[in-house]
Amino acid sequence: MTGSIMLVSGLPGVGKTTVARELARRATRGAHLDTDLIGEALILSGLVAPGQEPVKEADRQLALRRKNISALARNFADAEFDVTISDVVLWPDLLDTYRAEIALPLRFVLLTASPDEIAERDASRDKHVADQWTHLRDDQEAFQGVGLRLETTGLSMQETLDAIRDRWDEALI
Secondary structure, three states: OOOOEEEEEEOOOOOHHHHHHHHHHOOOOEEEEEHHHHHHHHOOOOOOOOOOOOHHHHHHHHHHHHHHHHHHHHHHHHOOOEEEEEOOOOOHHHHHHHHHHHOOOOEEEEEEOOHHHHHHHHHOOOOOOHHHHHHHHHHHHHOOOOOEEEEOOOOOHHHHHHHHHHOHHHHEO
16 A cells, blocks of 8 residues: 655646645645755755756756655655645656656646736745746646646635545546
């Protein structure tokens, strides 16, 4: 018996980390793996954040971060935890990489919201990054037909969690 693994994705500021954390918190045994937190907490010197120079090194560190998150997710799931991962995954190749690294059944949820809603959510948190990543909106729109795509504009946290639970099977990829 293993736990489940769900990857919660979306544009920065859409609420993926908050939703993933709440899904894990409400599980009988849940673990939340936040790619930003893990990267920033574990790399104590030499961290190159996504979008910074040198780009090749930033990409290498992101790949390493995701490889380690996938291993952690497998380990937690093998120990019968329900795992949620929060990350910006808007490209089929990146999702395929996660699927190959995790090598267990994977659920994928892409959270979307209106630009105004994302700006409002971003303004209400400590980390303000949504404006820096608006160029990803086109990538998000092109990424269709995989897992569960959930429009969250106007939804409360509870309504979002309920919608994910109600459509749990749709998220399986």
